[in-house]
Amino acid sequence: MLAQPDRSSILTDLGRYTDIVRLKSGRPLTVRFIEQKDADGLMAYFRGLSRQSRYNRLMGAVSELPPSELDKTLHVGEGSRFAVIAEMRVDSADTIVGEARYSYNTDTQTTEFGLSIGDEWQGQGIGSAILSNLECRAAALGALRLFGETFRNNEQMIGLARKAGYTFGGMASDWRQVRFEKPLYRATDIPCESWKQAATAGWLRNEALLAAH
Numbered sequence: 001m002l003a004q005p006d007r008s009s010i011l012t013d014l015g016r017y018t019d020i021v022r023l024k025s026g027r028p029l030t031v032r033f034i035e036q037k038d039a040d041g042l043m044a045y046f047r048g049l050s051r052q053s054r055y056n057r058l059m060g061a062v063s064e065l066p067p068s069e070l071d072k073t074l075h076v077g078e079g080s081r082f083a084v085i086a087e088m089r090v091d092s093a094d095t096i097v098g099e100a101r102y103s104y105n106t107d108t109q110t111t112e113f114g115l116s117i118g119d120e121w122q123g124q125g126i127g128s129a130i131l132s133n134l135e136c137r138a139a140a141l142g143a144l145r146l147f148g149e150t151f152r153n154n155e156q157m158i159g160l161a162r163k164a165g166y167t168f169g170g171m172a173s174d175w176r177q178v179r180f181e182k183p184l185y186r187a188t189d190i191p192c193e194s195w196k197q198a199a200t201a202g203w204l205r206n207e208a209l210l211a212a213h
């Protein structure tokens with residue numbers, strides 16, 4: 001029987017889990033765990049989102065990421081909650097173009113996620129790229145399914161999830177929302193550093209995933 005992942009080790013040396021993902025345009029996108037030094041940049045990113053995007057992402061009419069949420073976001077790994085940012089080089093500077101958070105539930109072996117892409121970067125395949133990366137990161141934690149919830153009228157998120165092979169149904173936590181989920185047995189189309197490290201350490205318990213490599 002394979003050993004349980006030592007998830008506490010993920011709290012150190014976060015840079016080890018950085019992924020460089022190629023967008024369909026060929027541009028590289030860096031997906032990495034959020035660190036304390038990113039706090040100001042992340043707050044500015046959320047403030048810069050359109051009202052509609054912020055509403056869809058934070059599930060309410062708020063002008064910025066609430067401090068309690070920022071605090072949780074910055075403590076990557078605590079309570080099996082994780083947060084990543086996606087960056088691109090713009091005018092020689094690393095610029096946050098998207099973010100995602102996900103949390104792993106050991107009892108149900110599921111991972112829940114939410115994500116956003118900055119308005120000026122939407123529609124360029126960045127959401128798809130991050131979602132693939134999240135699937136791999138979730139699989140590395142031992143998740144058998146990845147799921148999310150969004151407002152029923154959020155056509156962008158529903159379109160993204162549908163295109164990525166998610167099925168809709170199940171009970172969402174709120175009647176205004178729809179739940180979508182996907183089994184992770186084919187989640188390794190785009191390998192990620194988290195997955196490679198989990199595989200090397202013998203953490204992975206999902207045999208279908210192991211067979212894929």
Ligand SMILES: CC(C)(COP(=O)(O)OP(=O)(O)OC[C@H]1O[C@@H](n2cnc3c(N)ncnc32)[C@H](O)[C@@H]1OP(=O)(O)O)[C@@H](O)C(=O)NCCC(=O)NCCS
Pocket residue numbers: 052053054056057113114115116117118121122123124125126127128129148149150154155156157158159160161163
């Ligand atoms: C939802 C969101 C993450 C999608 O990211 P994105 O980078 O714009 O998505 P992509 O460019 O990767 O698009 C992937 C697919 O999603 C679908 N999609 C994207 N925008 C769409 C829209 N306006 N209407 C319908 N489908 C859409 C399409 O199928 C698209 O594939 P295609 O380009 O080949 O047609 C982004 O729009 C966003 O951040 N919205 C605000 C926050 C939010 O709603 N978050 C979800 C909370 S869980």
